[in-house]
Amino acid sequence: MNYKMPIKQIILSLLSIKEQLYKRFKNDSRYNKLLEYFMSKDFYYDDELPVPSIKLISEVTGINTYQVRKLIVELNDLIYGDENDAFLEFSEIEIEFSARNYAGSMFLRIKSLREVPQVGDDITLPLLRGKLNTDMFFVESKHHYFEGSKQIIHCYLQPGIYNEYWHMRKSEAVFKEEIPFNKRLEMDDYGMKKELGYY
Known part of the structure; x- marks a missing residue:
């Protein structure tokens, strides 16, 4: 069974390496409008900007929604496909x-x-x-x-x-959930040892 990846996740993935995609495909007429839009704002790091939707990308670039989706999937496939020419750096x-x-x-x-x-x-x-x-x-x-x-x-x-013993014991305590997750987040090793009865 093949899992169908949500297009929003693919867009977010591409935005995380948009500079490399732009450098590699900016002269490719198929992708340049899409990549120029990706480069226009800091969609990946700016919490105020939502991940752009297919509809929004279509409106801004003038590419119809079917083609936008197709281009995004193609770019994603170029990264992971068998013919990947190792352009990521x-x-x-x-x-x-x-x-x-x-x-x-x-x-x-x-x-x-x-x-x-x-x-x-x-x-x-x-x-x-x-x-x-x-x-x-x-x-x-x-x-x-x-x-x-x-x-x-x-x-x-x-x-x-x-201490290798403590590292293994701590991993065991985490695995067995001997200390609740939220409580563990606030603890250093000393606090965790105390909670587990070592002090």
């Missing part, structure tokens, strides 16, 4: 760190690093001592975002030193 890299503890929370964006820490790596960041009262952290998890032409690597840090 995420050449910019940005690294983000976030951490929190009893002293507060922080978010830090770094332009470049020679090597990005992996999950479980212990790291020392002396510059955070003035914000979180410690400079010893470990990478609890990582998340990669691919938007525009940028790869954003977000490292979630926990204060302290990585």
